[in-house]
Amino acid sequence: MRRSIATVCVSGTLDDKLTAAAAAGFDGIELFENDLVVSPRSPDEIRTRCADLGLSIDLYQPFRDFEAVPPAQLRANLERAERKFDVMAALGVDTVLVCSSVSPDAVDDDELAASQLSMLADRAAGRGMRIAYEALAWGRHVSTWDHSWRIVQRADHPALGLCLDSFHVLSRSAELDGIADITPGKIFFLQLADAPNLSMDVLQWSRHHRLFPGQGAFDLPRFVDLVLAAGYDGPLSLEVFNDVFRQSDPARTAVDAMRSLIALEDRLSVRGLPSAPQLAGLSFTEFAVDGRSGPSLRVALRGLGFTHTGQHRTKPVELWEQAACRVVLNSAVTEPGAAAINAFAITSEDPQRSLRRAEALLAPAHPNVREPGEAELAAITAPDGTSVFITRPDDDWRSDFLPTGVPVAAGAGLLSTDHLGLAQPFDHFDEAGLFYHSVLDLDHLATGEYAAPFGLMRSRGVANPDRTVRLALTVALLRRGEWAPAVADPQHVAFRTGDIVATASALSLARLPVPDNYYADLAARFALPDDFVATLRRHGILYDRDSSGGELLHLYTPVLGGRVFFEIVERRGGYDLFGEANAPVRMAAQRHRRLSG
């Protein structure tokens, strides 16, 4: 199917937008009137520019408040329409979107709406054009897809059909099955947008918070399946109003948008991707270290019971291990601004297929990150710049390290890497969620917001089905400014233990102090036994319980080496979150420690 993107989805002038859409591989655009109005290019020039870029103009939009109006208003509206048809003729676009009226002058009269739309369709047809009528979710009298379809049926004009927009349909939780029964050929256009579940005025929700497919909570595969069942064969066209995307690098946003369509087509089986291989765990986490951060991380790793087991054959890279927990310290990465977590590795049953899937989903991929004689190590680059290595189940990458011969420490009972906590760059939070969801086939867990000492935070978890790979993505709700304490957005690695009290007793490093006030409140909130709370308090362990009774016991280290810390977690009874409820306690304690240390 052809893929289109509305110019409103991305930032910049029309030139910026067209360049970005073409570079990302789109076949066409929906041209928003505002983007045309502010452009110095004439409609003819825009047509030529689009053709040069390989872009068709699939829709001109929007034309508002047309139908079901008194006669004088109708005359003015038809006159206005003729002017827009002139522009469309010059642009070479044959379909115009007409949204259901929001005007207080509109009359609640389907017969009148149908007859006036029919008049408009007559004029359009005379110029080889057609009208796609769309029910806005906040339309004054017409706000559901089935109502707009009844009006189109009543008008019964070959140049009048429907535009279906997934946001307007799915935000109303309407009955959907009937979409498949729409007369073939009468869906003129399909607009796609996802959105998070929000309790919000629908217009505000639509204008500020739409997302690309796969980034939100809507069931777009089902919706598109129904539309395809009705015989629709036009473009899949993205129409996403999002405050962040409107302000971000359009080239990046357009790639994110294209990835969302590729992933959607994969789910629809419209276009097949290499299937996502099963993943089997987080095999290592790599930190870029220098002369300042290296020593403090080594001390912390020893205190956590890790042993420096290996030294890379050719590079200044150390391997530290404890059971299946592996940390790599890389002194060869010297770029300033490198992420605290420079890279991490995921075990795939078929690394090469994982890589082909990533490439098909426009993820920057590096098939051979190795020197001659070293294990093959494929990598892709995540939206925040972190390298994601894809390793084999036999962990052959470990053979690149020479044993140090250091006696293996007793350890502290750490078993494996439970999750990574990855603070995301502000512009790329939703992009990152879709990236991990589509490229690695990780499921979205809950998205949430919480109040923290330095402002509101948003979090989103992604994980594989058996939960051996979990990532907790976080971002500040507003881009941080000058007043952002150094500890506001650290990254971290969480290791799993089967017995956090035993682990805590075996640790020999400073852990983050937890306030007594926290334990007093905890006891009141969860009605916990006194001796249990006393144990938690003694070891600086935090506690959370989910709605089904699953429990998390966890503790943190202070921030180390500038921007990273470690966490130890014990999950009990199917707890599937990340202890976000305790993040504010951690953030305050990390700031206190920073100020007093």
Next chain:
Amino acid sequence: MRRSIATVCVSGTLDDKLTAAAAAGFDGIELFENDLVVSPRSPDEIRTRCADLGLSIDLYQPFRDFEAVPPAQLRANLERAERKFDVMAALGVDTVLVCSSVSPDAVDDDELAASQLSMLADRAAGRGMRIAYEALAWGRHVSTWDHSWRIVQRADHPALGLCLDSFHVLSRSAELDGIADITPGKIFFLQLADAPNLSMDVLQWSRHHRLFPGQGAFDLPRFVDLVLAAGYDGPLSLEVFNDVFRQSDPARTAVDAMRSLIALEDRLSVRGLPSAPQLAGLSFTEFAVDGRSGPSLRVALRGLGFTHTGQHRTKPVELWEQAACRVVLNSAVTEPGAAAINAFAITSEDPQRSLRRAEALLAPAHPNVREPGEAELAAITAPDGTSVFITRPDDDWRSDFLPTGVPVAAGAGLLSTDHLGLAQPFDHFDEAGLFYHSVLDLDHLATGEYAAPFGLMRSRGVANPDRTVRLALTVALLRRGEWAPAVADPQHVAFRTGDIVATASALSLARLPVPDNYYADLAARFALPDDFVATLRRHGILYDRDSSGGELLHLYTPVLGGRVFFEIVERRGGYDLFGEANAPVRMAAQRHRRLSG
């Protein structure tokens, strides 16, 4: 009256918040439970710290979902309350806020609610404490102030009274007059927040968009007057949930908060400020220039018909004039990052009283910005760092400039400075609005949002009653990141003409090109005569019309010297806006010019 601030209003840990509140001069705080829970200080230590800082703890909050529950839940709630009373005793606070329940378990039964609240009040009274019951606007059964008052009356317990929160009361547009009839002594606490008018779910509106008094659209003076009429003599306490304030420098936010209370008290005549003198115009605008920007500004000023009339006696500062339009070019300011508009001057009928008012409102003031022998020139510093000079009606400041003897140019018909367009730093937009509103007694004009090529924008106009002083404040809806074109947020000076076509004909400088598409759309939108549109197009003049038929004709220069441009405006028939509708056209054209130039 005593002034308090809820800890939730500002960013940081509890220590950050207390320090900020004390430094801004608050008498007390409302302590939010979350701030206590994450603090390493014990309640005793917090009490001592507050006492050391001169802060009382006026309220502990919140205690949620207490009343009108089944008996088993009641027992648990009372037990929970006893634990909170323990904390309150240690803190030395005697009033706890109990919000109306939002729990699905709550029963719609006023008698039950009253009797259970009475039981809670009994226990509180036994410990010398009292309960302030507040109707949340989204309470399950109790959501209006008069409903909460009926329950408190029914309970008739001396330790049970009301908490009134301006947001919860005014967001419901409830009947207010009855507030003055509440039994004296039964309003235990008063919380104040302003808010913009938004069509939004009330909970989202409350949690993200509250503002300090005078920054929003609520009539707080009337509300507080009614509360005072009911005999309330407790603190005026701010409780503002705002996403930006939660993330900004707490010291700055606390001063902004204190200014809002001082201004409110002035309006209530609770505490008198020096009255705001009448203002008579924008007397000059000063640009900081250097070797790069100076020459391009001089060329532009000549092209606009200005004459370099004066040279400062002692400093490298030039005066350029045309009728009452004055521009000062200052080569002595060399700080990097100086605002494009370094300073501007407003004529006051009593500069010294303006200054005293500013100081009373915590505006950084400089009484004597002058060398010996020069005119006295008082200045205050606006939230964005711009200096605001307060000049005398006789313009004695001009005597500091020696005449250049340059022949006076014919001019282009510019009469006076119409307005300044001041892009604000992200954290300080609402602070700036309140600053100009309170310090200079400028009225708030409309606040609006619009979509622009580089993201959504917010604008707010402020002006004096006769409109000789107008400022247009703008800010991006989200803080800008790396992808922000250099022209995204320029500042500008707009000069007024009585005949923009004559002025345009007299100009000898490049003006910003306006797209033909704009004129085609303009003709369709406003049904303008063809010859009128042709005239606008010939001169690159933009057009806007307000709902009452007032019209704005205006044109722009390109961005000059990095971050500034000029505008020429002709207002017809009472047009009172700033042509925001055309800002996207300007922004796109400025970017095209930048890319092609």
